Amino acid sequence: MIPLVSKKNSNIVKVNPGFPQRVHIQRAATLLRKSGIVVFPTETVYGLGADALDKTAIARIFAAKQRPNWDPLIVHVRDVAMARSLAKTLPDAFEVLAGKFWPGPLTVVVQKAGHVPDEVTAGRPTVAMRMPRHAVAAMLLEEAGLPIAAPSANKFGRPSPTRAEHALEDLGSNVDLILDAGPTLMGLESTVLDLTQSPPAILRPGGVTREQLETVIGPVTLAPSVADEVAKQGLASPGMSQQHYAPRARVELFEGAMDDIANQMLARAIDLRNRGHRAGAIICDEMLPLLDKTTDFVSSFGHWGEWDRYAKRLFAAFRVLDSQGVVSILCVLPPAEGIGLAIRDRLQRAAGKPRSERGES
Numbered sequence: 001m002i003p004l005v006s007k008k009n010s011n012i013v014k015v016n017p018g019f020p021q022r023v024h025i026q027r028a029a030t031l032l033r034k035s036g037i038v039v040f041p042t043e044t045v046y047g048l049g050a051d052a053l054d055k056t057a058i059a060r061i062f063a064a065k066q067r068p069n070w071d072p073l074i075v076h077v078r079d080v081a082m083a084r085s086l087a088k089t090l091p092d093a094f095e096v097l098a099g100k101f102w103p104g105p106l107t108v109v110v111q112k113a114g115h116v117p118d119e120v121t122a123g124r125p126t127v128a129m130r131m132p133r134h135a136v137a138a139m140l141l142e143e144a145g146l147p148i149a150a151p152s153a154n155k156f157g158r159p160s161p162t163r164a165e166h167a168l169e170d171l172g173s174n175v176d177l178i179l180d181a182g183p184t185l186m187g188l189e190s191t192v193l194d195l196t197q198s199p200p201a202i203l204r205p206g207g208v209t210r211e212q213l214e215t216v217i218g219p220v221t222l223a224p225s226v227a228d229e230v231a232k233q234g235l236a237s238p239g240m241s242q243q244h245y246a247p248r249a250r251v252e253l254f255e256g257a258m259d260d261i262a263n264q265m266l267a268r269a270i271d272l273r274n275r276g277h278r279a280g281a282i283i284c285d286e287m288l289p290l291l292d293k294t295t296d297f298v299s300s301f302g303h304w305g306e307w308d309r310y311a312k313r314l315f316a317a318f319r320v321l322d323s324q325g326v327v328s329i330l331c332v333l334p335p336a337e338g339i340g341l342a343i344r345d346r347l348q349r350a351a352g353k354p355r356s357e358r359g360e361s
């Protein structure tokens, strides 16, 4: 009997995350070689991939994501040799960093080789590259034999997809294939480190922490835009920072000791309820007794201090709470250390979404 497959979902295929079925990966690789665009998992978030040297395919990525053409893409490489072939020059720090953190969630920005298209780098003289650790991404790079340009597989401005369903929701039938290997491990995007500056600068905090980088290459700075975001206090007025990673609901941030945060959130949740607004909250288990009766929808990431689990669940929680139609999402703002730096950065940018773009009345 021929199985019934709904037309809408016929381009999604389930893949084993640890031991990917090669036949599925080969189908994806064939598509990439023919200017196709394919959603695939990495250890950070799902990416929307295309042959990095194929301008037609790159144009399809920008169209599917509705991404502005000034925002350059990350090129995923199979190994250090492939990275070398895409760079004009590589600083000494590159070898050390690749040796220590590749494959993994570290993207390095270096001078690009002449044949890397301007469409990928948005006209910049530099290229961002990383070697992913996820078995599906690694096998796809091996089977395709190509450098794969891949931004996160979300619509521009939306939270990055940590599950294949999120990519489907945002990109739907505009992509040729979605490889579904379940939820991603880390949940936040890679660290982007600019090696063309001295000392190197973090352009986007992520899975590899500033502390980890510094133990290997010495001092690393935060790019001014990152430093401004992570230094902001939790209750700073929104509307100033760059809109990104944002749910439709308003994001409100709470900082301090755990009990203080819980009490401040409680007061805010009661205030919202009194005004007839539905509220959501992303909190820790310890806060549940205080908040789960006053807040319409709560999502707990785990215990206080389990920031890796917070990172893993944040974007999915945004999407779930959005689907409940909440007006505000109250969130714990973690300390600016370790992975906390990246969580803070994403939360501050989400909270900075202009008022007019939010679903609030």
Ligand code: TXA
Residues within 6 Å of the ligand: 042, 044, 045, 046, 047, 048, 071, 072, 073, 074, 105, 107, 109, 121, 124, 126, 127, 128, 150, 151, 152, 153, 188, 189, 190, 191, 192, 203, 204
């Ligand atoms: O974890 C990740 O990095 C995911 C997975 C799919 O690998 N990819 C990802 O790509 O987050 P995307 O396009 O959503 O974010 C890429 C970031 C953007 O902030 C972009 O501006 C920056 O990297 N970027 C890319 N090329 C650059 C360059 N040449 N110079 C400076 N920044 C660059």
Ligand code: MG
Residues within 6 Å of the ligand: 151, 152, 160
């Ligand atoms: Mg992105």
